[in-house]
Amino acid sequence: MNKQQGIEEAIAQIPHGAVIMVGGFGSPGTPFSLINELLRQGQKNLTLIKNDANEKSVGISKLIENGQVSKLITTHIGLNKGVIEMMNSGTLDVEFHPQGILAEKIRIAGSGCFGFLSDIGLDSEITNSSQLIEWQGKTLKVESALGAQYALIHAERADPYGNLVYSSSAMNFCPLMAMAADHVIAETPHVERIGDLMPESIHTPCVFVSAIVHLDTLTKEYDVMEARFGY
Numbered sequence: 001m002n003k004q005q006g007i008e009e010a011i012a013q014i015p016h017g018a019v020i021m022v023g024g025f026g027s028p029g030t031p032f033s034l035i036n037e038l039l040r041q042g043q044k045n046l047t048l049i050k051n052d053a054n055e056k057s058v059g060i061s062k063l064i065e066n067g068q069v070s071k072l073i074t075t076h077i078g079l080n081k082g083v084i085e086m087m088n089s090g091t092l093d094v095e096f097h098p099q100g101i102l103a104e105k106i107r108i109a110g111s112g113c114f115g116f117l118s119d120i121g122l123d124s125e126i127t128n129s130s131q132l133i134e135w136q137g138k139t140l141k142v143e144s145a146l147g148a149q150y151a152l153i154h155a156e157r158a159d160p161y162g163n164l165v166y167s168s169s170a171m172n173f174c175p176l177m178a179m180a181a182d183h184v185i186a187e188t189p190h191v192e193r194i195g196d197l198m199p200e201s202i203h204t205p206c207v208f209v210s211a212i213v214h215l216d217t218l219t220k221e222y223d224v225m226e227a228r229f230g231y
Contacts, residue, residue, distance in 0.1 A: 003162040010039040010185045010211045016152055018043065021106070021177040022050040022060055023153035026079075027098045029170025030059045031154040031187045032221040034213065038152075039063055045070045051099065051173055053077040058221060063121055064092060073146070075099040094127060101143060103176060109145035110179025118143050149182035155204070158188040158194075163176030163202045169202065178204040187213040190198070 010072050024030030039062050046069050061080055069202045071093040077083045086092040098120055108116055113220035117140040121127050131141050153174045164186055166174050178184050191214045
């Protein structure tokens, strides 16, 4: 089945109050065009799950600055002074998890499990006593699975069925999020013909993808890694 949609149609299905995973590891893999359309349409009271908050006025930071986000679940926000100020003032609820724990919480959700046990951060502020259990002579923390209603991700290539191929560090979170969300919207600059993607090259099979948005052009936001680091 051809899953290609226009960007306006794809994002319009997202309601106010939705829980949304957003792919990307810094800038690589961040679906800037989908985010910009969400900004334009104006859905509010969103909960975002992303490894980072991007930098000020970039990526999901635009949504946060525009007052569309009520909660951010993330690993760090150190590159975004504005988001730090909003957290400290109480205008944005921020929930932190160690990076590996966040990835595993998402992976577990995509695997259909409810949680896992960990010994990370037992004596830190990220853990409270209600999360602790005794298991085989050890004190461990119960980490619950983390799913979402929607995932917005960027793929380097796709086909009309929704098979996806990622590039570089986009591999870190995009495949996990594609499995852990009820509805997955993927943007890509390259839509290949059916059969042109070799099966062994596909990172996310089409069964996990709800919609493909073909990007005719890429904005300057996509050039940030090349401009700064020479990738």
